[in-house]
Structure formats: structure tokens, C-alpha cells
Amino acid sequence: PVVVRSAADLGDAPGNRLDGLVIPGGESTTMSTLLVAFEMLAPLRELIGAGLPAYGSCAGMIMLADRVEGAQEGQAFLGGIDMTVRRNAFGRQIDSHEEDLRVEGIAGGPLRAVFIRAPWVEEVGSDVEILATTRAGRAAGASGSDGGRIVAVRQGTLLATSFHPEVGGDHRVHDVFVSMVTRRA
Numbered sequence: 001p002v003v004v005r006s007a008a009d010l011g012d013a014p015g016n017r018l019d020g021l022v023i024p025g026g027e028s029t030t031m032s033t034l035l036v037a038f039e040m041l042a043p044l045r046e047l048i049g050a051g052l053p054a055y056g057s058c059a060g061m062i063m064l065a066d067r068v069e070g071a072q073e074g075q076a077f078l079g080g081i082d083m084t085v086r087r088n089a090f091g092r093q094i095d096s097h098e099e100d101l102r103v104e105g106i107a108g109g110p111l112r113a114v115f116i117r118a119p120w121v122e123e124v125g126s127d128v129e130i131l132a133t134t135r136a137g138r139a140a141g142a143s144g145s146d147g148g149r150i151v152a153v154r155q156g157t158l159l160a161t162s163f164h165p166e167v168g169g170d171h172r173v174h175d176v177f178v179s180m181v182t183r184r185a
């Protein structure tokens with residue numbers, strides 16, 4: 001992996017070419033501000049639109065959403081996945097939780113999912129595969145087929161999860177992303 005910090009890291013210089021992009025968790029309003037300040041919004045939108053595989057977890061999921069509920073005024077997103085994501089959907093930081101999830105396409109038993117002031121997906125377009133739903137937040141009107149909230153999705157070369165697989169030491173979600181990248185390369 002290489003760290004992408006500025007638009008120069010996205011250029012065509014030898015050794016610069018990205019095969020895939022991971023947008024980590026964090027805080028999506030800060031990410032928006034920095035993407036604008038470092039002039040990375042337009043080039044990243046272009047790369048993602050051209051089929052660069054990208055995986056977003058938590059705030060990264062928010063960045064990949066075409067529609068966001070609870071966005072800060074003027075907040076910019078990369079978009080790409082035909083979904084509506086609700087920021088801070090499970091509640092405040094104190095409502096963060098862990099849960100064992102069954103994720104479509106991931107064998108070997110449930111995945112320990114860590115949700116940290118996480119978003120959930122309110123609705124998806126017809127091209128979006130729903131990979132996991134959570135029991136937490138199950139409620140009337142929830143859009144997962146089992147009444148749970150949608151927390152993992154894939155559309156073409158884009159993957160997103162509400163939770164943080166990187167903090168659990170279980171690499172199976174990253175394996176899915178790596179195979180999406182290698183399939184395309």
C-alpha cells in the first residue's frame with residue numbers, strides 16, 4: 001500500500017498508478033474539507049468514475065455515497081454508489097458497538113464487525129448488492145430484507161462497509177477488496 005495525500009499522488013508519474021483506493025474511517029466532514037483544500041475531489045471523482053476500485057469503511061462509506069442524510073451544509077462527497085447513507089445513524093459515539101455479522105460472499109463463519117459512530121444505508125438502487133445487514137437498529141421501515149439495517153454493499157468496482165474490519169484483525173473484507181482489484185488489473 002501507498003499513502004495518497006495530495007493530487008500529485010494521483011498523477012500518471014511512474015510508480016504512481018493506483019490499482020485501488022481505500023478510504024478509511026475517520027470523520028467525513030473533515031475528509032470533505034481536506035479533499036477540497038488539497039484539490040483532490042475532482043481527480044478522485046474522475047478516477048472512481050473511470051472504474052478505479054475503491055473500498056470505503058465508515059466515513060469512507062459516506063464519501064462513496066451518491067446521497068447522504070445528515071450531511072453538513074456544503075459537505076462534498078465522491079459518490080459512486082447508488083445509495084442513501086445516514087451519518088451517525090446508530091447514535092452518538094457512546095452508542096458504538098460490536099456485532100458478529102454474516103457477510104455475503106465471505107466464508108468461514110461470522111465476521112466481528114466494529115461500529116464506531118457509524119452510518120447505515122437507508123436505501124440502495126437496483127445495481128447495488130447488499131452484502132450484510134445488522135440486527136442493531138432493526139426497526140420498522142428498515143430496508144434490509146430481514147428488517148435489519150444495511151451495513152455492507154458493493155456496486156461494480158466499489159465496496160463499502162459501515163463498520164471497521166481493519167480494527168478487528170480479520171482480513172476477510174480486505175481480501176474481498178483485493179480480489180476486486182486483481183480481477184480488474
Ligand code: GLN
Nearest residue numbers: 025026027028058059116
Ligand atoms: N461519524 C463519522 C462521520 O460522519 C464516521 C465515523 C467513523 O468513520 N468511524 O463521518
